[in-house]
Amino acid sequence: MRRTSVLNWSFTANVYITLLYRLAIVILIFSISRFLFYLLNTGYFPGVDAAAWASILRGGLRFDIAALFYTNGLFILLYAIPLPVRYHPVYQKIAKIVFIITNSISFLVNSIDFIYFRFTLRRSTLDVLREFSNEKGKGNFILTFILDYWYVVLIYAALIALMVWLYNRAKIRKPAVIRPWIYYPAGLVIMAVFIALAIGGIRGDFKYSTRPITMSNAGEYVDNPGEIPLVLNTPFCIIRTAGKRFYREEKFFTAEEAEGIYSPVQELQSDKPFKPDNVVVIILESFGKEGIGFYNHDLKNGTYKGFTPFLDSLFSQSRICWNSFANGRKSIDAMPSVLAGIPAGEIPFVLTPYASNKMKSLPSILRDSGYHTSFFHGAPNGSMGFKAFANLVDIERYYGKDEYNNNADYDGLWGIWDEPFFQFFARNLDTIRQPFFSAIFSVSSHHPFKVPKQYEGVFPKGDLPLHECMGYTDMALRKFFATASTMKWFKNTLFVITADHATVSEFPEYQTAWGNLSIPIAFYHPGDSSIVKLDSSVVQQIDIMPSVLSYLNYKGKIVSFGESIFDPHKKDFAASYLGGFQWIQEKYLLQFDGLKASGLFDYQHDRLMKTDLKDQLPAVRDSLELRMKAFIQQYHNRLIQDRMLP
Numbered sequence: 173m174r175r176t177s178v179l180n181w182s183f184t185a186n187v188y189i190t191l192l193y194r195l196a197i198v199i200l201i202f203s204i205s206r207f208l209f210y211l212l213n214t215g216y217f218p219g220v221d222a223a224a225w226a227s228i229l230r231g232g233l234r235f236d237i238a239a240l241f242y243t244n245g246l247f248i249l250l251y252a253i254p255l256p257v258r259y260h261p262v263y264q265k266i267a268k269i270v271f272i273i274t275n276s277i278s279f280l281v282n283s284i285d286f287i288y289f290r291f292t293l294r295r296s297t298l299d300v301l302r303e304f305s306n307e308k309g310k311g312n313f314i315l316t317f318i319l320d321y322w323y324v325v326l327i328y329a330a331l332i333a334l335m336v337w338l339y340n341r342a343k344i345r346k347p348a349v350i351r352p353w354i355y356y357p358a359g360l361v362i363m364a365v366f367i368a369l370a371i372g373g374i375r376g377d378f379k380y381s382t383r384p385i386t387m388s389n390a391g392e393y394v395d396n397p398g399e400i401p402l403v404l405n406t407p408f409c410i411i412r413t414a415g416k417r418f419y420r421e422e423k424f425f426t427a428e429e430a431e432g433i434y435s436p437v438q439e440l441q442s443d444k445p446f447k448p449d450n451v452v453v454i455i456l457e458s459f460g461k462e463g464i465g466f467y468n469h470d471l472k473n474g475t476y477k478g479f480t481p482f483l484d485s486l487f488s489q490s491r492i493c494w495n496s497f498a499n500g501r502k503s504i505d506a507m508p509s510v511l512a513g514i515p516a517g518e519i520p521f522v523l524t525p526y527a528s529n530k531m532k533s534l535p536s537i538l539r540d541s542g543y544h545t546s547f548f549h550g551a552p553n554g555s556m557g558f559k560a561f562a563n564l565v566d567i568e569r570y571y572g573k574d575e576y577n578n579n580a581d582y583d584g585l586w587g588i589w590d591e592p593f594f595q596f597f598a599r600n601l602d603t604i605r606q607p608f609f610s611a612i613f614s615v616s617s618h619h620p621f622k623v624p625k626q627y628e629g630v631f632p633k634g635d636l637p638l639h640e641c642m643g644y645t646d647m648a649l650r651k652f653f654a655t656a657s658t659m660k661w662f663k664n665t666l667f668v669i670t671a672d673h674a675t676v677s678e679f680p681e682y683q684t685a686w687g688n689l690s691i692p693i694a695f696y697h698p699g700d701s702s703i704v705k706l707d708s709s710v711v712q713q714i715d716i717m718p719s720v721l722s723y724l725n726y727k728g729k730i731v732s733f734g735e736s737i738f739d740p741h742k743k744d745f746a747a748s749y750l751g752g753f754q755w756i757q758e759k760y761l762l763q764f765d766g767l768k769a770s771g772l773f774d775y776q777h778d779r780l781m782k783t784d785l786k787d788q789l790p791a792v793r794d795s796l797e798l799r800m801k802a803f804i805q806q807y808h809n810r811l812i813q814d815r816m817l818p
Contacts, residue, residue: 178724179243179340181474182342182343183342183343184343184344185342186344187344188362190251190342190343190344191577193342194271194339194342194754195248197339197616197760198240198243198275198278198335199233200338201331201334201335202282202405203229203232203233203236204331205279205282205283205331205405206228206402208286208327209285209286209289213290215677215680216290216293216683217399217402218683220399224394224395226400227393228393228394228403228452228746229387230447231390231394231403231404232404232405235390235403236408237373238374238384239278239405239407239411242407242411243274243275243277243278244275247270248366250266251267252362252363254360264344265680267340271339272332275333275335276332278407279335280328281406281407281410283328284296284324285406286327286714287321287324289401290675290676291495291502291619291675292501293501293750294400294401294402294501294750294751294785295387295405295406295409296410296432296678297387297409297410297412298413298414299415300315304470316619316620319620320619339490360394364468373497377463379728386412387404387408387409387751388553389757390403395784398685398750398751400751418519418807419517419524419812420808420812421808421809421812422805422809423805424802424804424805425801425805426803427809430802430806431548431806433798433799433802434743434803436513436552436806436807436810437729437731438718438729438730438732439728440718440722440726440727440728440729440730442726442727445491445725446541446726446797447723448542448543448607448723449607449664449666449697449723449724450606450638450661450664450666451534451538451608451609451666451668452601452609452610452611453510453534453609453611453716454611454612454614454649454669455614455644456617456669456692457503457613457614457616457617457618457672458618458638458672458673458675459645459691459692460619460671460675460677460687460691461496461674461682461691461692462677462678462679462681462687462690463478463479463480463638463639464478464487464692465478465479465480466480466483466484466492466692467690467692468486471681479632479639479640479642479643480642480643480646481646482646482649482650486669486694486696487692489696490703491696491703491705491707491737492694492705492706493692493693493707494707495709495710495746495756495776496692496711497686497689497710497711497712497746497756498689498690498712498713499678499689499713499714499747500516500673500748501673501674502673503523503672503673504523504557505520506671507522507613508521508522510611510713510714510716511533511561511611511716512533512717512729512732513533513534513716513732513734514714514733514747514816515712515713515715515733515747517749517807518749524811526648526811526814527564527669528564530817531816531817532816533564534716535547535552535565535567536565537726538607540574542607544569544604544605544606544607545567545569545610546600546604546609546610547567547570547610547611547613548572548593548610549570549612550572550573550576550586550588550590550614550615551572551573551587551615552573552574553572554572558570559572567611571596571597572587574739576588583615583616583622583624585620586616586618587615590615590617590648591624591644591647591648591737593612593648594614594652597612597652599655601656601659602659602660606661608661614739616641616645616648617641619637620637621637621638622641624644627644629803630643631643631644633653634678635678636677636678648682662698663698665697665698666695667695667696667697668694668695668719668720669694669695670692670693670694671691671692672691674689674690681780684779684783685763685773686761686775686779688750689746689750691713693712695719695723709737709742710744710756710757712734712745712747712748714733715735715736715737715742717732718730718732718734718736718739719738721736722738723736723738731810731815733747733806744757747800747803752765753765753766753804755796755797757799760774760775760785761775762786762793764797769786769796770786771784772785772789776798793817
């Protein structure tokens with residue numbers, strides 16, 4: 173080895189030592205990235221001690237090696253193939269380009285998740301790339317990300333610079349003499365060794381019975397399923413979800429047993445005539461419970477006010493669901509949950525082939541009952557696939573940025589500002605024949621968390637950038653209801669107010685498995701005071717469809733994975749998937765890895781979820797696990813078998 177300075181050190185070795193060294197660079201940068209991922213998201217991983225880190229790093233190495241072989245297969249082949257041409261400078265330059273391009277892409281998606289993780293609480297998979305590829309204005313999103321998270325760009329650039337610098341430290345030593353009778357047989361043996369190492373690396377070990385590791389294997393290395401993203405890396409997750417069969421038919425029970433434990437087929441009954449009230453569903457972007465004062469009088473020693481004074485007032489006049497949860501963590505998860513009673517599973521429903529299954533949704537059922545149906549979203553038409561899904565659920569009219577037709581109110585990134593678009597919503601509802609069903613999805617309370625210039629400094633900023641936007645959208649809602657209250661249809665309308673998902677949070681109480689899914693769900697009817705109630709049962713987005721139909725005294729069979737909140741026999745549960753299945757029932761939250769319970773918490777009394785009760789309360793654990801397995805079986809099997817009609 174020769175030394176001139178620390179920055180210019182280098183060494184010369186044979187081709188195989190050089191290959192191993194350069195592969196080790198990839199593992200090193202994955203490891204550095206894991207610590208950076210943690211440091212930038214420490215609030216989401218409370219209680220990770222030295223023992224936990226030892227296990228995380230052991231498991232992380234396993235997934236990093238798998239990702240290494242997935243992404244560097246061509247580079248390894250270029251080095252391992254026993255041909256003298258591999259020593260040629262041009263050949264080496266080509267190999268270097270392959271190494272830098274493939275690994276730069278790999279580290280890019282890994283670095284993006286330093287921030288994007290906060291919005292989904294799991295490593296990105298191929299469905300995220302599919303979702304983004306269909307998004308309008310991708311260039312603006314990328315530019316905004318670069319400007320807002322410039323430090324991540326610098327971190328990424330530093331990682332790539334480190335990779336290139338380390339790569340250049342090694343020089344290949346060409347054999348002085350190549351003896352074919354030794355060179356080629358030995359080269360083929362060594363190439364076979366690398367192939368065997370690749371197979372073992374991708375499978376996770378060398379046992380004959382082992383299949384290639386999947387994301388679920390990360391659960392072996394953590395006690396808290398919320399720490400699974402620390403074990404994984406994003407390139408692995410993207411590759412392992414490519415070409416994946418979406419779901420498999422479950423066989424926890426026989427079909428008859430599953431039906432007896434849990435069935436999504438429901439017979440709605442009423443001794444009253446159908447009540448053709450209008451229905452308006454308002455889905456608020458990123459409105460987690462944390463920012464709403466109504467739910468949080470205990471925070472900051474009782475001094476917390478939140479950022480939604482109008483919603484606080486409206487909720488006091490509503491059927492408000494105290495223990496209310498989203499069924500997913502993305503905007504595209506919310507549409508099927510809210511409008512069709514179909515939760516997000518391991519993969520967003522709209523990104524699976526099952527989105528074209530025969531089904532009945534809330535809009536289609538009401539349209540069959542004589543309702544006009546419409547959907548409003550201020551984003552560019554087609555954004556997030558909402559227009560396509562609106563067609564699937566039988567919505568007649570879609571109103572987007574094109575129909576608004578005034579770029580003066582465009583925020584330059586996501587869509588029309590909420591205040592003018594909610595007024596547009598009210599004015600159009602006043603032109604639609606009754607009865608009508610209509611839904612609106614807001615846009616302004618979204619990263620990069622800006623408000624119109626005339627409102628800068630008007631709303632409390634709070635401790636998170638989101639808070640100012642929540643105040644703005646709350647004001648837009650107040651003005652919408654003020655306008656709507658003057659219109660003829662208002663008093664004959666049931667309003668459902670919810671959020672698409674929760675988002676980044678400030679308080680430890682909301683940085684837990686239950687807090688990450690806590691959203692408002694409220695039912696408000698200005699002409700019906702009997703609806704006003706504080707409901708303490710467990711409620712979820714997929715309960716909205718059967719609840720609305722039940723309120724209208726609809727009679728008939730439906731398929732919905734949720735249940736009506738107006739049904740006194742409601743089973744009182746919420747289901748979700750965030751890196752693993754979760755089942756909330758009464759005061760308990762069960763975490764399930766797909767085969768067995770991995771955690772049980774009393775989330776109402778242990779808000780920080782520090783005490784795992786799965787071994788202390790086996791009867792509760794087994795009861796909840798039984799229902800969750802039946803739910804998963806019904807969900808997977810009915811989607812696969814196209815049995816979404818009663």
